[in-house]
Amino acid sequence: MTRTDNDTWDLASSVGATATLVAAARAAASREADPLIDDPFAEPLVRAVGVEFFTRLASGALPTPDDQAAMGVSRMIDSMAVRTKFFDEFFLAGAAGPATSGAGAAGPATSGAGAAGPGVRQAVILASGLDARAYRLDWPDGMVVFEIDQPEVIAFKTETLAGYGAAPGCERRAVAVDLRDDWAGALRAAGFDPQAPTAWSAEGLLGYLPPEAQDRLLDAITELSAPGSRVAIDCVPRSSQEKQDESRKRMEATAEHWRDQGLDLNFGDLVYLGDRNEPGAYLSSHGWQVGSASINELLSAGGRATFDEDEPMNQLYYISASYGGAR
Template sequence: MSETSIPGDSLHPTSDTSVLLAPTEGATTTTPTRRTGEGGVDAGVGSTSLLVAAARAIETHRHDSLARDVYAEHFVRAAPACADWPVRIEQVPDGDGNPLWGRFARYFGLRTGVLDDFLHRSVGTGVRQVVLLGAGLDTRAFRLDLPSDCVVFEIDRAGVLAFKQQVLTDLSAAPKAKRVPVPVDLRGDWVTALTSVGFDPAAPSVWLAEGLLFYLPGPAETYLIDTVDRLTTTGSALAFEAKLEKDLLAYRDSPIYTATREQIGIDLLDLFDSGPRPDSAGDLAAKGWSTSVHTPFEFTRLRGRGPLPEPNDALEGNRWVFAHKSRP
């Protein structure tokens, strides 16, 4: 895998996950799957989609916003568990000095904007199928200027998609591209669910796994990457986030994780899988994909705003991977 060029020189100035995935038939794992909020967005990993929504809301209202999502604050206000969370930086004690709603929220804003640009570049090459794995409260089908013949497949649990749809319906929001919810748990037969609603493996596609993989056991991540490879053809693209730390608990007292636990009661380290991580970028390269791996801080420097390295940094091991399939 390569860590040389940043994908696209014109990166400029939105997860996000709410499910856990485990391999289905033919795959095995030695790590038990944790049950984390089976129904909707109010528990376990599901609650992290609300955390990201609040971060996107704060980012949206900044004067130097890296990404805009006008729907994000409505998700936060619609969920009783987080109705008192901030949706503007002015509502945050210590403002940008707050490790959670300042620095961490800025990280989510940066990640959103970078993946927005990745998606725009992909559809710019003629790709018309978008797959959001663990879509959560992602609203790219509504807020991005996608071609009208583009189809956005949103895979997540029925309860998550129902919550999102209710909020968007109340706002009379209309998607800018064709949006196809795929209500299925990624622990189930999501491949059949996806292909049965019109996804065509023979046509190029772009996939986003935003903030998903580090919640999965290593074998489940490998299964997901192998499945994406099997469902894609030349001209397809994939972006995902990975973590490289050998010992996540070494960062337990980092400001970001501490603030997240104390301010909103979400213990991310308890939700992350602590087992060995696979080299998914390397696996993709071996399958004929061109890959590039970057730290978030590279994009901070490129755009002139966002998080930079700090001591005892919970973001130190985060990597953003961008892959393009160059042969069948």
């Protein structure tokens, strides 16, 4: 279903289903013989959502190799593994402080974008979905992690993990609000301190926002960030209308293969591919020092096969930035 300004969803439909898909890919990546990540909560959360396709993906009961290739399953799992590793290391590096400055998984490509000052003790995960970093990362004492997502998503994850006896490894503060509403006000009301350095993540988010909403989000992050704050984002570069049309056709072809396996989800209907500001350049113009790494750099560093030049996923890149306080 094509997006509208006030559309709604749950974890089994529309944009919400993409959060479950990502969790299923994290679960599959965690099951590998030589895993890049370890997310023991991903599979239980996916099973609780109850969509058969996602459960099969999470548990390793994948389709035949030919079907996997047509659906891009193995490449998606690799991509989610290195993406998860990138954001995991971003948060842990920020919490550790300048001794581990840099952008973690991004490596040398992000030099100059590391932590400034002492380690941060406040993190904000935007559109947290089924992300379980508050539970599974080795956070330092005094760490406060804010998770922002729709009320139904927050409630589902909180209740499901509690039912498994899981407890956060930090002070987790759930902020149940849609990012289209006054999330900044809700974040403040939950005890967020705009005078303290913050580590922010916008993972798998920008493509689901219209261009103007992306700018508003980055503006709000800047407004709420004290000097020494950090932000990590995964990005897709600007492209011509021809490239956008090609991307939609590829998404539709992949969706057809997914339907054969029982999942009716077309990314082409969910994302906004129109012209927008490049996030790194936008942040640079607002006082941030930005570094970046391509998806292929992350895949290569993780010992995974890289994308060919003609594959759309080849264009993905990751930025990590630190804020100096200039307005």
